[in-house]
Structures are given as C-alpha cells and as structure tokens.
C-alpha cells in the first residue's frame with residue numbers, strides 16, 4: 001500500500017515537473033479562436049480571462065489529445081476548445097484539473113462502442129482515464145450556446161463527478177460533503193419531476209440516473225444560467241456553491 005502510494009506521489013511529481021518544463025503555450029491564433037468561438041471565455045472580465053488562460057495552459061500541458069476512428073489530425077482548435085471546456089467546468093475549483101483523465105480521444109462523428117454495442121457521441125472511461133468525444137457533436141453543442149445541450153460540458157461533468165470520488169491522487173473530495181448531500185436531495189426531487197412529466201426544463205437524458213442528471217444539470221447551469229436561476233433559484237444556488245462559481249456574475253456585464 002505504502003509502495004503504491006509512493007508510486008503515485010512520484011508519478012504526480014514527474015507530471016508536475018514535466019508540466020513545468022514543457023509548459024504548453026497558447027499561440028495568438030488559439031487565443032483568437034477562444035475569443036471568437038468560446039462564449040464563456042469571451043464574456044469574462046479581463047482579470048478572469050487571464051486566470052482562464054493560465055489554467056488552460058496547465059491543462060493542455062498535462063493531457064494528451066488523440067484522434068480515433070479516422071480522425072487523422074488533431075488540430076490546435078480541437079485542443080483549445082476541448083481544453084477550454086474543462087477549464088470552464090472546473091473554473092471555480094482552483095486546483096482541480098481532472099488529473100485522472102489524462103487522455104482525450106476524438107472521433108470525427110458518432111462511433112460504435114464494442115462494449116455497449118451501440119453508437120455513442122461521447123463517454124468517459126474512469127478505468128483508463130479517458131474522455132471520449134465526437135468532434136461533430138462537440139462542435140454542434142458549442143455552436144448553439146443557450147439550448148442547454150452541450151456534449152463537451154456533459155462529458156466533462158461526468159469526469160468531474162468521478163474525479164471527486166477517486167481517492168488516490170490528492171485531487172478528490174473537492175466537493176463539500178454537506179453541499180453534495182444538499183445537491184443530491186434537491187436533484188432527486190428534480191429527477192422525480194422530470195420523470196413524472198411535471199417539469200421539462202432538464203432534458204429526458206437526465207432521468208436515466210444520478211450520473212446523467214448531474215451532467216445534464218451542468219449543461220443547463222452553463223448554457224442557460226439566467227433561465228435556470230429564474231425557474232429553480234434554490235437548486236441553482238446549490239450548484240453555485242458546489243462548483244464555486246456563478247456563470248451569471250462571472251460575465252463582464254453581470
């Protein structure tokens with residue numbers, strides 16, 4: 001056990017050192033892509049934009065982006081926009097970088113999973129530390145930025161919930177347990193309302209289980225926070241405290 005722990009500490013140390021020496025630097029073109037295509041970033045106040053860029057460079061220094069299923073080239077645009085989604089979801093949780101998830105696999109479109117024998121647009125694999133995305137679905141989620149459907153946020157939210165429970169790497173347990181209980185209690189009521197048809201703010205996918213509901217709740221939290229807050233002020237506030245950020249007040253106009 002002790003040996004295993006030392007092994008992980010050593011691994012973390014090497015990763016941290018290599019991240020420091022081979023730090024990813026965003027090119028002016030990538031910053032331009034962000035400003036143009038990533039509304040969350042472009043709406044931030046300048047001070048927060050600086051923090052966002054610093055975290056994004058740290059994330060890109062430690063994650064590997066790999067093309068799959070005929071995706072021959074992973075472009076700088078793909079890296080910057082997927083990395084930015086990770087920063088967005090974890091922006092309030094300063095030290096959280098989803099370090100268990102070291103690889104992002106990118107497929108051109110929906111892909112066939114041999115395990116579930118079905119087509120997927122995205123998934124996370126905690127066993128191998130993978131976040132898997134269809135680029136086409138990622139882009140369409142980003143393009144319509146206030147319909148409450150965003151594949152990137154959805155999959156990163158799955159990874160975030162899992163990362164909180166992973167005990168070995170020193171990054172887990174970042175959710176305040178009292179707030180998490182509060183979240184679970186309120187989310188169960190929301191799921192119930194969704195399933196019995198008395199409320200359709202969250203899309204159907206959220207009714208599947210606790211994991212799916214969390215991912216769908218975060219899609220709405222980031223894509224249409226004003227509407228969310230207006231319709232469900234208590235639940236919205238719980239997410240603000242849990243994620244330690246309020247997408248409404250983070251905006252320069254807010």
Ligand SMILES: [Zn+2]
Pocket residue numbers: 154158211212215
């Ligand atoms: Zn899901």
